[in-house]
Amino acid sequence: MTRLKLGMVGGGQGAFIGAVHRIASRIDGRFELVAGALSSDPDRAAASAAELGIASSRSYASYEDMATAEAARPDGIDAVAIVTPNHMHAGPSAAFLNAGIHVICDKPLAASNEEADAIKAAAETSKARFFLTHNYTGYPLIRQARAMVARSDLGQIRLVQAEYAQDWLTEPLEQDGHKQAGWRTDPTRSGAGAIGDIGTHAFNLANFVTGQKVQVLSADLQSFGAGRKVDDNAHILLRYEGGARGMLWASQVAVGCENGLRLRIYGDKGGLEWAQENPNHMSYTRFGEPKQILTRGGAGTGPDWTRIPPGHPEGYLEGFATLYNDIADVISSGTDNALIPNLQDGLDGMWFIAAAQSSSANDGAWVGR
Amino acid sequence: MTRLKLGMVGGGQGAFIGAVHRIASRIDGRFELVAGALSSDPDRAAASAAELGIASSRSYASYEDMATAEAARPDGIDAVAIVTPNHMHAGPSAAFLNAGIHVICDKPLAASNEEADAIKAAAETSKARFFLTHNYTGYPLIRQARAMVARSDLGQIRLVQAEYAQDWLTEPLEQDGHKQAGWRTDPTRSGAGAIGDIGTHAFNLANFVTGQKVQVLSADLQSFGAGRKVDDNAHILLRYEGGARGMLWASQVAVGCENGLRLRIYGDKGGLEWAQENPNHMSYTRFGEPKQILTRGGAGTGPDWTRIPPGHPEGYLEGFATLYNDIADVISSGTDNALIPNLQDGLDGMWFIAAAQSSSANDGAWVGR
Amino acid sequence: MTRLKLGMVGGGQGAFIGAVHRIASRIDGRFELVAGALSSDPDRAAASAAELGIASSRSYASYEDMATAEAARPDGIDAVAIVTPNHMHAGPSAAFLNAGIHVICDKPLAASNEEADAIKAAAETSKARFFLTHNYTGYPLIRQARAMVARSDLGQIRLVQAEYAQDWLTEPLEQDGHKQAGWRTDPTRSGAGAIGDIGTHAFNLANFVTGQKVQVLSADLQSFGAGRKVDDNAHILLRYEGGARGMLWASQVAVGCENGLRLRIYGDKGGLEWAQENPNHMSYTRFGEPKQILTRGGAGTGPDWTRIPPGHPEGYLEGFATLYNDIADVISSGTDNALIPNLQDGLDGMWFIAAAQSSSANDGAWVGR
Amino acid sequence: MTRLKLGMVGGGQGAFIGAVHRIASRIDGRFELVAGALSSDPDRAAASAAELGIASSRSYASYEDMATAEAARPDGIDAVAIVTPNHMHAGPSAAFLNAGIHVICDKPLAASNEEADAIKAAAETSKARFFLTHNYTGYPLIRQARAMVARSDLGQIRLVQAEYAQDWLTEPLEQDGHKQAGWRTDPTRSGAGAIGDIGTHAFNLANFVTGQKVQVLSADLQSFGAGRKVDDNAHILLRYEGGARGMLWASQVAVGCENGLRLRIYGDKGGLEWAQENPNHMSYTRFGEPKQILTRGGAGTGPDWTRIPPGHPEGYLEGFATLYNDIADVISSGTDNALIPNLQDGLDGMWFIAAAQSSSANDGAWVGR
CATH class of the missing domain: 3.30.360.10 (Dihydrodipicolinate Reductase; domain 2)
Known part of the structure; x- marks a missing residue:
């Protein structure tokens, strides 16, 4: 079993949902977090990356840099989790989709219909997939x-x-x-x-x-x-x-x-x-x-x-992890899964x-x- | 302590809410059921009355007869419970209110606004009171x-x-x-x-x-x-x-x-x-x-x-009985109680x-x- | 339907379980409380009886008097509820059983085995029945x-x-x-x-x-x-x-x-x-x-x-009342009912x-x- | 943040609690599973290791080999999770404690007092620690x-x-x-x-x-x-x-x-x-x-x-993970934590x-x- 390589946009220190995505990605051991543009504040981005064991060479100052650089690496990320506030979903989603990297985006899709349209446009021309973490479907x-x-x-x-x-x-x-x-x-x-x-x-x-x-x-x-x-x-x-x-x-x-x-x-x-x-x-x-x-x-x-x-109760994190696990299956196998929100x-x-x-x-x- | 004398319109054999009113009226021992027009079917009315220990002389063939006769008795009923289907609330309510007998009516008030108006008109000119058994308020x-x-x-x-x-x-x-x-x-x-x-x-x-x-x-x-x-x-x-x-x-x-x-x-x-x-x-x-x-x-x-x-759980019947108990207080004392639906x-x-x-x-x- | 005539020993003002028995006996309308030795304190006994609508002639100073007098009346009580503290179960139970009056006794049976034996002895020679209100069996x-x-x-x-x-x-x-x-x-x-x-x-x-x-x-x-x-x-x-x-x-x-x-x-x-x-x-x-x-x-x-x-939730009082209702059936019909604690x-x-x-x-x- | 290196004894295919330990060790990202003697059956051990991404060089045929080899490696495991049936706790626990490797053992301690004594003896002479996963304490x-x-x-x-x-x-x-x-x-x-x-x-x-x-x-x-x-x-x-x-x-x-x-x-x-x-x-x-x-x-x-x-409900796995997280702290810092069962x-x-x-x-x- 090889772990998929995961990047993250947002989710630096002080954020909430980024930590949830990270735990969810770890629970079933299918992903390894190796790159990030964790904050728009460069210091916080670097400190957050260090705390998470991301190599400094893969801690990026912007999602644009990250998309470009990771797409170019032979060992670049397979997928990116976008865990920024709503109005910051469209930019990164389009950038990574355009770079051929799968996108796992937090909900709701965007803060405006224009942003939503931009994601849609990028998704339609990309060979990469777009997943939306309506995590409660994983229960x-x-x-x-x-x-x-x-x-x-x-x-x-x-x-x-x-x-x-x-x-x-x-x-x-x-x-x-x-x-x-x-x-x-x-x-x-x-x-x-x-x-x-x-x-x-x-x-x-x-x-x-x-x-x-x-x-x-x-x-x-x-x-x-x-x-x-x-x-x-x-x-x-x-x-x-x-x-x-x-x-x-x-x-x-x-x-x-x-x-x-x-x-x-x-x-x-x-x-x-x-x-x-x-x-x-x-x-x-x-x-x-x-x-x-x-x-x-x-x-x-x-x-x-x-x-x-x-x-033996499972909870919120396991439901979330089930989405990540399913996404790993889809990415690895190339098949579809109607259970994953898209x-x-x-x-x-x-x-x-x-x-x-x-x-x-x-x-x-x-x-x- | 003297029990108030209660009559009932409706509630004969096969009915549902009439039996509930009877239990509710008994729980605190404030009422005694002594008269009834329990069914529009004369045989059922008589059989129901016998079953409930109502003297045959006070089992009436119609609510009109009952209102007239009970108002005329020195030991006539103090109040009547009206437990008929909705469209049969107005007639009895008006008859008993007009006869100066307090009315305890099941909900909703009536089957039409015309009927509701008739009750309102009768209540406004009667010295008797009108109570509506929205029983859940008694919990x-x-x-x-x-x-x-x-x-x-x-x-x-x-x-x-x-x-x-x-x-x-x-x-x-x-x-x-x-x-x-x-x-x-x-x-x-x-x-x-x-x-x-x-x-x-x-x-x-x-x-x-x-x-x-x-x-x-x-x-x-x-x-x-x-x-x-x-x-x-x-x-x-x-x-x-x-x-x-x-x-x-x-x-x-x-x-x-x-x-x-x-x-x-x-x-x-x-x-x-x-x-x-x-x-x-x-x-x-x-x-x-x-x-x-x-x-x-x-x-x-x-x-x-x-x-x-x-x-020690109390239930539906006790909540209902609390209305009857409160009504007994109001009738006995002549005071008001804002807790009783009216x-x-x-x-x-x-x-x-x-x-x-x-x-x-x-x-x-x-x-x- | 004729109501059975019920007496009560204990249950005067300030008592707890006596009031419960009274409500339970009323819920299904099978009993009428007509006599009592409600307290060992004569003033409290009289005041309690008045409050409950018991005629003063049937409010007794002692359970012995009550058993004797009620047994002698043509309209004497059918059954007596004994709702005194445990050590006061045996005396009244024996007295009423000996007088041929059915006994409905609160639990536990007695405060001592000697008292329990006395009840047993009286029950074995009486044609009257002995019921014990383990009321939770009525749920x-x-x-x-x-x-x-x-x-x-x-x-x-x-x-x-x-x-x-x-x-x-x-x-x-x-x-x-x-x-x-x-x-x-x-x-x-x-x-x-x-x-x-x-x-x-x-x-x-x-x-x-x-x-x-x-x-x-x-x-x-x-x-x-x-x-x-x-x-x-x-x-x-x-x-x-x-x-x-x-x-x-x-x-x-x-x-x-x-x-x-x-x-x-x-x-x-x-x-x-x-x-x-x-x-x-x-x-x-x-x-x-x-x-x-x-x-x-x-x-x-x-x-x-x-x-x-x-x-429509029923509660503690209804469960208790079911015992009284079953007891009324047994007394009226002379049959047995294994569901009633004895x-x-x-x-x-x-x-x-x-x-x-x-x-x-x-x-x-x-x-x- | 560097992850601690974890080994596992037991927990091969078909086992139950081994998988739980693995998830628990991953949730907070403090451990990386790198070595194992996952089954007494060599084929199952190898297949299980492969499935879990453990290098074949660190999949051992016996816990004794594993303890010796890992203790000798500069990058040897920091701790081992023992997830075998009860009668197989003592042997591995003693071996790893003797090798100076921290032990995280499933409960109960052993299948016999003799085995328990053997663990105790090894723990008393080892500088490594012994943790027992009474996981419910982690809630x-x-x-x-x-x-x-x-x-x-x-x-x-x-x-x-x-x-x-x-x-x-x-x-x-x-x-x-x-x-x-x-x-x-x-x-x-x-x-x-x-x-x-x-x-x-x-x-x-x-x-x-x-x-x-x-x-x-x-x-x-x-x-x-x-x-x-x-x-x-x-x-x-x-x-x-x-x-x-x-x-x-x-x-x-x-x-x-x-x-x-x-x-x-x-x-x-x-x-x-x-x-x-x-x-x-x-x-x-x-x-x-x-x-x-x-x-x-x-x-x-x-x-x-x-x-x-x-x-946002947490469950059984998170409680278990809290023990792993606390253990990581103790191992990393050398301090004590009275909350961890020992x-x-x-x-x-x-x-x-x-x-x-x-x-x-x-x-x-x-x-x-």
Whole structure:
């Protein structure tokens, strides 16, 4: 087994999601981090690289330099993880795609439709692949749910209740110099508030599990935080192409909620309920029968996307790692895997953001594709 | 202690909610059931009365006879419970109010606005009182929640997430001669589907706890059951007069949900979460502190609306009984009690039903009062 | 339907369990409380009777007077509820049994074996019946569990894990004049501490569900409360006649536990888990299959011992009321009902208390019957 | 940052815990696996090494060869993970300790006291360290609990209720050639059944959190599986040196339990409850106050042993990885860390196993140290 060579753009000291990508890439031992443009601040970039054991010769001052140099090396990176704020996804994505290097990009796709288009254009002309880390799709029971819907265990899907509730922006943290709150509530860097940061996850997850796309939506967005420039709460009604109706709630001001991503799906034959904070259990009811508690890897589940026996909880990092593991398979084998979120998922998320903003600005008018 | 004399309209053999009212009226020993017009079918009425120990002389063939006769007796009933289908609330309510007998009416207020107006007119000219059994307000922790909101434990209320999910109408039960499904899905007898039968409960409960009224709403109603003539699922966005935003989901086709009434309320200082199926626990979080689990009658709660110590679960019937107990106090003492749902709550519920139907028919347009 | 006439011994103002019996007797409308010797304090007895609507002519100064007078009346009571402290069970029980009046006695049977023997002697010569309110057997899902074990859904029973944990005696409340703590920690009035007050409930419940009796036990009792004269924590190992092994934990000093009665039973084919604080759910696993959540009255359960549909929680009082309802059936019909705890259950409980005390005093030696 | 060089003994294809150690060693990027004696079967050893990217020159046919060769290399391993069945811990441990290489050994310490003594002897004369992977101590909330007990948040500890329930040996799996069941139920390879395999974890965890050692115990062991040669269920009473009393239940035949390690600790001021299957939540009650739900990294917790924010669940592998991370710190810095289980913990576990077996063989007699 040879490890794939991984680079990283962003993720220097003080960042959040970069460290998550690094752990996720290590868990199954398929990647080795060997290069990076870890920060736009050169000192921080160098210090971060040293801390991570990246050779100084492969710690770059800019992603452009990195793309050029790594593409030119015989031992250059196979893939790059892009873990910068949203408005900094497009530049690096295009640069590496153009250099023929696979891109693993954090979500949402971009901070604007123009940026999203730029990524799309680069992806269409590159032989390299583009992956989007909607990491919650890597949870074993989410994949289980998708398989169950696909094989009609729930019958015709009628209802999709998705929610993602947090409370960390209850107070205007961005005014206290909080780094994460800063860029995530800055429209120029994030492009949107709760709907982009967490709403796209809920939206993507519902699509992933149901296999259905949303046709139209009606949204009521709100900023509760004093002086906040983006939405911190979103109430959205959805209609799916297959006839299902849905609700999506995304909030960063729901006091007492930590990372409350929750999905409930009901068809005419069965229902499923899953919550991210206890991801190793999912309830499943066949109409007229007792509710069952399916456990990750437990009786009645499979095939398996898990590492350890039921009862030994896997968590957020393992779900994330499963994406990295799948990506390694795809890169190594050249085959496809429909379970890995891709450019189209990113574009769907961009539509979701824009449609929600537009609907809300128009008094909740239904907005289609 | 003398027991109040209670009559009942509806609730004969085969009915559901009548038996609930009877148990609720007995639990605290404040009422004695002595008269009834238990069924429009004379044989059933007589048999039901005999079964319940009502003297045959006080088992009436019609509510009109009963109102007249009981008003004329020196030992006539103090109050009557009206537990008929929705379209049969107005007639008896008006008759007993006009006869000076207090009315305890099941919800929703009526099947049409005309009927609701008739009740209102009768109530306005009667010295007798009108009570509406939105029984979930009788749960001790719901009253605890209301008190906490009122004393600003949650700060300024921002979000109201209410839901009431069942699955008993997943299949078109009304086509199989199912009595409850029959009238509850018949627009002429019920006036509405899920929004009336359970949506009004969720709507009322949110108002009760927050002390805020809804200003406008936007609704997406749907009938999933084959051939169903009323809504069996409702997705509704709400805006409260105090600035809060809300979502309300009512469904009778959510497979695996039994009686999933759930209320979550978030302010800028705290959050509360409660679910009817485990009503003796409520989670409460002050922003930045660990979540607390408040228990009925337990530490940090009170004053008390409960009978037995924490850990000895009270349920649906005790919550219902608390309304009856409070009503007995009000009748006996002539004082008021703002905790008991009344005519205005019934009218608010009628607005909710009409507004949701109108909004849904108009593509989700916001509808105000 | 005619109501049975009920008397009560004990249960005056300030008592706890008397009020519970009264509510339980009212819920299904099968009893009417018409007589009482509610307190050994004559003033309190009279005041309590008045409050409860008992005619002053049937409020007695002593249980002896009451037994004599009620037996002599043509409209005398059918049954008496004995809700005094443990050491006051035997006198009234014998008096009413001797008078031919059915006895509904609170648990445990008595404070001493001598008292228990006196009850036994009276019961053996009386045509009246003796019922013991191990009320937790009235929970619908406990009866469901018993039926499942009886029909071998769990296979051969291997393990019984019973516990009953409270925290109300964490501090030496009995030294502050707390009435309930006073008699319950006084060996002359209670006969035992946690093992008698709550341990017997757990013991009885395990026997009820498994249909097996304990053959031998080994106990480690402890008094943690400063100056406490009875056990407030019991750790007990059990061996059942059918080969099962068990653990029983009873505690009144487990901080954070309100009324944590919990039963887990495992056989070679299946397992059941139930907890009293959320009594409307029980988990059931067939070996090798997903865990199921059985709900009171829900799919996969029955026959029914419940009043309202699944999802509408019933609680402690309804379970208690089911005993009263069953007792009413037995008294009215003269038939038997093996589901109602009786004298033998009381004697088994007395053995349990004595064996636990003896074992603990002998360094945990196994004690048999 | 330089990675420590890690070797492994055992853990070839088909093994279970070896893969867990490898993931745990990778998560925080502190180790690199470079050498192994992965199987006693040479072909399997070579194939396993190749699969893991270990150079064939460092894939050894025996642990003796490996210890000698690696000690001699300038770039030899810093530490070795020993992940063989219990009876194969002593040989490799002694060999590597004697070679001056740090040992990370899976639990329990050994299959016999003689083997344990051999490890002890080697450790006492080696400058290298010995670590034992009682991995559950790595869970952040377990460390939180330990800190809370140490700072007297719970007051004087009174009660320790520990349990570890599984169901995978409900049927005699060892007779079907199941590899894990095979050695784990073979007394010569495992030394004990449930008490060794999982009971030692529960025992260790209780000691870890309370900071108290068990003084005496009384045990009732049982083999329910047909033809099983070791215990598959253990019921144990404990008395702690500090005056606390405890119960410990370990079972591999509790149908419906996956990996039910659970710890409940009660003092005279507070109580804690934690369950491994949902390890990111712990309930904490101060006597007389509402129960709190502490979350990993959430409000009211810390200092931190976690990687990602509250609400993003960490699991079994992260807890395990925390031990590896701590071990890396200790090896790198030469300092100590009382949080890492060590030889003494292993010896305590051996006492626990022997005492439980002896007590059970002597009819539950209390056995001391």
